[in-house]
Amino acid sequence: MKLQKHLLILILSIFAIFSCTVNKTEPGALPRSTPEEQGVSSQSIINFIEAVTNSKHELHSFMILRHGNVVAEGWWDPYKPELKHTLYSTSKSFTSTAIGLAVSENLITVSDKVISFFPEDLPDSISENLADLEIRDLLSMTFGQEPEPPFPAIVSSNNWVKAILATPIVHKPGSVFLYNSFGTYMLAAIIHKVTGENVVDYLKPRLFEPLVITGADWEVDPMGINTGGWGLRIKTEDMAKLGQLYLQHGKWNGVQILPEEWVEEATTSKILQSPELSEEDRQTSDWLQGYGYKFWRSRHNSYRGDGAYGQFILVVPEKDAVIAITAETSDMQSELNLVWDNLLPGFQDEKIAVNPEIYNQLKQKLNSLALLPPKVDAGSSTKSLFANKSFKFPADGNLKSISFNFENENCKALMNFANDKQTEFIFGANNWIQGETDKPVNTLAAQPNDQILKLAPFKVVCAYSFPDENSLELTVRYIESPHTDFYLCKAKGDSIFVEISNSRTQRKSVENYNGFMRN
DSSP states (O other), X not given: OHHHHHHHHXXXXXXHHHXXXXXXXXXXXXXXXXXXXXXXXXXXXXXXHHHHHTSSOEEEEEEEEETTEEEEEEEOBTOOTXXXXXXXXXXXXHHHHHHHHHHHTTSOOTTSBGGGGOXXXXXXXXXXXXXXXBHHHHHTTOOOOSSOOOHHHHHTSSOHHHHHHTSOOOSOTTSSOOOOHHHHHHXXXXXXXXXXXXXXXXXXXXXXXXXXXXXXXXXXXXXXXXXXXXXXXXXXXXXXXXHHHHHTTTEETTEESSOHHHHHHHHSOSBOSSTXXXXXHHTTOTTSSOBOXXXXXXXXXXXXXXXXXXXXXXXXXXXXXXXXXXXXXXXXXXXXXXXIIIIGGGBOSSOOOOOHHHHHHHHHHHHTOBOOXXXXXTTOGGGGGTTTEEEEOOTTSSEEEEEEEEETTEEEEEEEEGGGEEXXXXXXXXXXXXXEESSOOOOSSOOOHHHHGGGOSEEEEEEEEXXXXXXXXXXXXXXXXXXXXXXXXXXXXXXXXXXXXXXGGTTOXXXXXXXXXXX
């Protein structure tokens, strides 16, 4: 009887282990397994989650693959498995992949001169460095421009290619590393030239369809060319799939999707960042290990796709592992340290005996991940300072007016911006209310709105709180993005002060408005 009882407990535990994974029946989903079955300690994953919780980082999702199987995955609610997430510069690794495919189709070579593709966009005087610039220099961040072309000047022009090529190249191409996102844009423009397609469309039958990556979209320039160096939005599992493809040397389901030679070429170091630094300096930094073709070399003999605010596709060949992360953080090295310090020690060479108690703890943690809405006393008298009131702001600012209404404890805010743009958000009390908006989030790559709006509408969740007896704060999370906007509204008699800030500036003010009640 006692033996039967133990067997029953073991069977139920194993069933619980296998039943905790998500998306395992969706077409094209990666195979799911348990951590211990693939030689990963559940305790190490718990340690990672707890370290994230106790850190300054805001993770939105992660997925851990070992031996080609997803062994753990989590999304901090309101972020979801089915939602895309802005990749920022992790997009560069997809542009590099497109170049590799174009090379394999004999459309281009990495030694092709860049000016050969854009004869109509060249400056009047072509310098020796510009004439020598090759595709391989764009791939390896050795464009030779210093500093990087000014972002506002380029994105406000109608022809980015012409504006970039007009920027002086001060170093011999291939000789000096300098991070330059417009170099990756030029690669996207080359793909557009030689194929007649955008990168996102070119990749669809060659990469996205074989890997079953659906719903991808990508920002464009004024001429409709994908931005290349940023702006791709895909799901966390899709990020992991690209990492797994590279880990498998370009092979997927037995088919060579990407040439093995290109995988090797793209992920090995071509240039060293800051070669004057000591080996001791390099041992503590994942940004000083060398750079490939839009892949960073990392410590522990790994490499990664890497995007601002903590978007990672981390490939660790010696552990046969891939880790995908989406986040919003200002310290990406510290974020990677959480992986190295907590997850890496949990990878073992053999299967690990299952400890049902530890695994159940992991399951509970994965199922309870959440970024909670701000707390509010819905009965607060502060509500009366804003309810059914409208405020107008001076004509020289972006925010023109804001109106508040409270219905069933929810707060409805109607905002009018410049150019007659009107936005309505509904904010929950102690809960997120889902919605959509055409108002773009503030981003690092702040392109003109008419370009960003091609991706609209944007999914958001909203909640409000009363920070003090005179203040109402509105929180808008853009859940397909790393970012969150905050509207801190302070009432004083018939006037209002509104401070608009966002998470990428660590709650520093980006816009301030003083307005007055209107009839």
